[in-house]
Structure formats: structure tokens, C-alpha cells
Amino acid sequence: MVCLGNICRSPLAEEILRSKVNPTEVEVDSAGTSDYHVGEKPDRRSIDVGKKHGLDLSFQRARQFQTSDFDRFDFIYVMDSQNYQNVVKLARNEADTQKVDLISNVLHPGQNRPVPDPYYGGDDGFERVFQMLDNACETIAEKLNNDE
Ligand code: 4NP
Numbered sequence: 001m002v003c004l005g006n007i008c009r010s011p012l013a014e015e016i017l018r019s020k021v022n023p024t025e026v027e028v029d030s031a032g033t034s035d036y037h038v039g040e041k042p043d044r045r046s047i048d049v050g051k052k053h054g055l056d057l058s059f060q061r062a063r064q065f066q067t068s069d070f071d072r073f074d075f076i077y078v079m080d081s082q083n084y085q086n087v088v089k090l091a092r093n094e095a096d097t098q099k100v101d102l103i104s105n106v107l108h109p110g111q112n113r114p115v116p117d118p119y120y121g122g123d124d125g126f127e128r129v130f131q132m133l134d135n136a137c138e139t140i141a142e143k144l145n146n147d148e
Helices: 009-018 044-052 081-088 094-098 123-147
Strands: 076-078 100-102
Touching (some): 009 044, 009 123, 081 100, 094 100
């Protein structure tokens, strides 16, 4: 799960997906394309909306996406087109590129709808982001759980 800062959207996506799969069989992680917040906890507003839905994000620490993530993960879900461009820039070959997609495309194939960055908005943006990610992760989890 990849966003820009790895403090708002992707930490929520990480914990939502983890809650829907068997964590001994599926490794879930998140990262940011930037280094702006490396080492920091998720944004307080993401921690709070996660807690409201029974998820604990407080152990997470932001890190930057790196090329070796293409070797560690089979699927790389990004939140918006800017994240997509930044991740694909680091791809070494077509196989790397094929692993990357906007997370909304699991529900709306090919439409490239963004999960809007809630960082500069109000708290309701975080609840909306939660609902979008929860819907998408439900579909991702069904796919992963069927593949096992
Ligand atoms: P995120 O949100 O990409 O969902 O973690 C942001 C967090 C921080 C910044 C931008 C987006 N920032 O510019 O510091």
C-alpha cells in the first residue's frame, strides 16, 4: 500500500487489508513515495479513524518506497496517479510495472479514480478515505484468500 507520505492513506490501507487476510500467509506493508515523514507514526487523524473501526495503527512507522519492494511484494496498490508515476519510475522492467495499480481500480477497473489525499482537509476526509479503502480491501482480500 503506497501513498505520498505514508502517514495518512497507506497506513489505513495496510491495517484494513491485514484485518481481512490471514497474516501468517499474506504479508501486508505500506510505504510512501516521499521521505517527508520517514520514522513518524501515522497522522493522529488516521490513528483515530482506525481506532473507531477497531484497528490499531499506532505501531506503524513511515518509510519510503524502495526498488527492493518490487522483489518483496506481488501486488503494489497506490492511492493516486502521482503515486503511480513515482513508483513506476523506480520499476526495473515490465514485470515490476505490472505489479502496480491504483487501489480503486479493483472496484472500477481502468478508471484511475484517486483516493483523495486527506492531509490538508478536515476529519471527515479520513472517514471517507476509510470507507473507500475498506471497500477496495474487501475485494483484494477475497482475491487473495481464494488464491491460497
Ligand atoms: P498521505 O498524506 O500521502 O496519505 O500520507 C500526506 C501526508 C503528508 C504530506 C502529503 C500527503 N505532506 O506533504 O507532508
